[in-house]
Amino acid sequence: MTGFVxxxxxxxxxxxxxxxQLCQANRDLRFERNETGDLIIMSPTGGETSNRNGRLIQQLFNWSDRDNTGIAFDSSGGFKLPNNADRSPDAAWIPLDKWNALTLEQKQKFLPLCPDFIIELRSPSDSLKTLQDKMQEYMENGTRLGWLINPQDKQVEIYRQDREVEVLNFPNSLSGENVLPRFILNLEFIW
Amino acid sequence: MTAFIxxxxxxxxxxxxxxxQLCQANRDLRLEMTAQGELIIMPPTGGETGKRNSDINLDLALWNRQNKLGIVFDSSTGFILPNGAKRSPDAAWIPTDKWDALTSEQKQKFLPLCPDFVIELRSPTDKLKTLQDKMQEYIENGTRLGWLINPQDKQVEIYRQDREVEVLNSPNSLSGENVLPGFILNLELIW
Structure with missing residues (x-):
């Protein structure tokens, strides 16, 4: 994904x-803001990344439907983090109680919270460092489990609260651990 | 990378x-604004386009220094046109009396006028139609002579007030006509 800051x-x-309103007026572009309010403008992803992302979302939503303890979001969802950054992870999940605590108006706009679980999927033009910084930011803002899926290098980085980042080489699947109980993400379609 | 609108x-x-202020905070990007207020974000040019642009500017500046009829501007200069658009042509010229009529504060910011002469140089990622629309806008806002130099197709389009656009195929040189008297731009370096 190419873009400008x-x-x-x-x-x-x-x-x-x-x-x-800027995001609504430019639905063909993707926007984020960093904590100081600088605007990050990204192009739509290419076909391969979009397909991979769909595979991730498909599995997360299927699990979420069965599990029924939270709400999942696709890559078009915006989140206003506690540090004031506005981010759009490639997939996200929050428990039901957080969703139910939001007003109707809050639910309709970018959600003023940090997701408990997020996935960032690296596209061919994404710099790894940028994504790693983003993962770190999610953790500092309260995300409990984060997966940085890196198809180029066939690696996954797992981010958890108060733990060092764990790097897995070419894993077949990932476990949702205690954040997404019994969720197993099959990575066959991703590699 | 192409432009974002x-x-x-x-x-x-x-x-x-x-x-x-946005332009000052993003000196590594080229920003323009349409008359409707859309923001156009362009990356810096590649080396070949930058070299061509520099050659053209040098010739224009040399002519201007010898003839002392006006002021030459490089591609980093912003102009606020009468229709409200904010544009940065690749080269521009205004007569001395227009420059002298500006206040010192006006001279320091984007100039609130339409240049008498502009050049747009097509880069490999520029759409021809976009540049043609831009040339038409300059003419409608008062530009007296405009050159759209298109190295890909080895063509130059010449825009004048109240005249049809003239298209030249692989010309060796261009004349400044009655707007830049005696100026001849040699295009050998450009093709």
Whole structure:
């Protein structure tokens, strides 16, 4: 995915509402903001990445339907993290109680919370360092389990609270551990 | 990387000052704004285009220094056109009296006028149609002579007030006509 980072000077900083409306007015682009409000503009992904992402989402949603203890989100969902960054992970999940605590208006816009679980899927043009920094940011903001799936290097980095990052080489599957009980992600379709 | 066009929703329209500050905060990007307020974000040019642009600017600047009829601007200069668009042609020229009529503050920011003469140089990723629309906009806003130099097709389109666009195939040189008297741009270096 190619993109630009637009540094936003103080006089042109976007409010949350302006950022939301900007995203709505440009549905063919993907936007994030870092914690200082700079705008990250990304192109749509290529076909291979989109297919891989769909495979991940498919499995996560199937598990979530059976499990019924939370809500899953696809890559178009926006989250306003506690550090003020606005991010769109490739997949995310939150427990039901967090969802139910949101007002109807909050549910309709970018969710003001950090997902308990997220996946970032590296596309051919993504810099690994950028994604690693993003994973670290999720952890600092409260994500309990994060997977950075890196098809180029056939690796997965697993991020957990208060643990070193674990790197798996070419795993067949990943376990949702105690965050997504009994969720097993099959990676056959990804490699 | 090609350009991104951001549709700016009414709640997030940028003022002239905000746009200027945004450009200052992103000196490594080229930003323009359409008359409708859409933000156009372009990457820096590649080496070949930069070299061609530099050759063209040098010739124009040398002619101008000898003839002392006006002021030459390079591709990093912004102009606020009468229709509200904010554009950065690859080269531009205005007569001395227009420059002298500007306040010192106006001279320091994007110039609130339409250049009498502009050059747009097509880079490998530029769409011809986009540049043709831009040339038409310059002419409608008061540019007296405009050259769209298209190395890919070895063509130059010449835009003049109240005349049809003239297309030249692989010309050796271009004349500044009555707008830049005596200026001849040698195109050997460009093709």
């Amino acid at each position: 637009l540094n936003m000077p103080p006089v042109a900083k976007l409010t949350d509402e302006q950022f939301y | 951001l549709n700016m929703p009414p709640v997030a329209k940028l003022t002239d000052e905000q746009f200027y």
